[in-house]
Amino acid sequence: MNIIWLFLTFCYLLHNIREIKSQQPEEICFRPPTNPNPGRPGKRGPPGGKGVKGDVGPTGQCVCDGMSQLRQEIQQLNHEIQSLKQFQHSHTDKLPHCSVGMKDRRVRDEDITASATYDSGINTYYLPQYARLDNVLTGAHVGAWVSGNREYNELWLYVYLYVCLNTTCTSFNFKRFGRFLQVTAHNNINNIFVVSAGNWIQVDLKSPTLITGVVTQGRPGGHIVWDQQWVTSYKIAYGINQTSFQTIQNSDGNDLIFQGNTDKNTKVTNMFPAPIIGRYVRLIHITYNRYAAIRLEYLTC
Structure with a gap:
């Protein structure tokens, strides 16, 4: 009996030991009792030492480059605005900024045509391609378009x-x-x-273009007889194609007659009552001095 009692006691103790070992540490860790009346916190301790310097970060992109470019663009726009204000009432000053390209030859020779040209088929001195503003007399041409007919x-x-x-x-x-x-x-x-009134010189701008006015000159000098030629009045017609043209008209619905030149070299500018849009633009001469000869440029502003 004693042996059996000892064996049962040993098994009981072994079982209790296993249960104690299986418990989590936090469950058996000592927890101090909560103080229901906590005291004032103690003084702040001294600051800690300086930490270790961190690694250098990647190189970033400075936004100042973009701002600098923006400032330059704003300055350029302001300069252009001032330039526009300076010549908005001076038609002659518009030429460097607003021309379609007769003078600087952006308009090609083959895109300048006429209904009739003086001495056509005999020589090439008077062709419409010479009707460029500020053109001059040379040995090859007279420096202007000279109208003509049979x-x-x-x-x-x-x-x-x-x-x-x-x-x-x-x-x-x-x-x-x-x-x-x-x-x-x-x-x-x-x-x-x-020369019959109604002859015209036409410029093909290659695409519908906004036109605001025209600048004209007469035939350049250089000959005692033939240097007093210019157009004194004309009309303007325009169209998207070459089969349908309309003329600029006045408030009464009649064709507007523009006053042309009074000498051979002075530039005369006529601004249209309202901008027109056309690919083909024709200047139709009506009256002239001695003979109908002209140099011209169209404006876009």
Whole structure:
């Protein structure tokens, strides 16, 4: 019996030991009792020492570069605004900024055409491609477009007959013909050779373009007889294609007649009542001094 009692006692103690070992540490850790009346906190301790310096971070992008570029763009815009204000009332100053490209040849020769040109088929001195603002006389051309038609070219025959019937010439007398022209010029007999009103010079801008005005000049000087030629009045027609044109009109619904030049070199600017949009723009001459000759440029502002 004693042996059995001892064995049961040993098993009981062993079982209790295993239960104690299986318990979590926090469950058996000593916890001090909570103080129901805590005292005042103690004084703050001295600051800790300086920590270890951290690693250098990656190189960033400074936003000042973008701001600098923005400031430059703003300054450039302000400069352009001031430039616009300076020439908004001066039409001549608009040429460097607002031209379609007649003078600087952005408009190609083949994009400048005319309904009729003086001496067409005989020589190439008077072609519409020479109607560029500030063009000058050269050995190859007269520096302007000179209007013409069939009746004008045939009139040379009558002049020839007039000179020869009043002289004893068997061939063309250039000396007497030149004298005839000089006399008529000195007597202020204008428009000796009549050119029908309605001839036009056309510029193809290649795409619909906003046009605000036109600047014109006469034929450049250089000849005693032929340097007093300019257009004194004209109309403007425009269109998106070459089959349908409309003219600029006044408030009464009539074609607006623009006043042209009074000498050969002074630039005369006519601003339109309202901007027009067209690919093809025609200047149709109406009246002229001695002969219809012109240089021109269109404006876009």
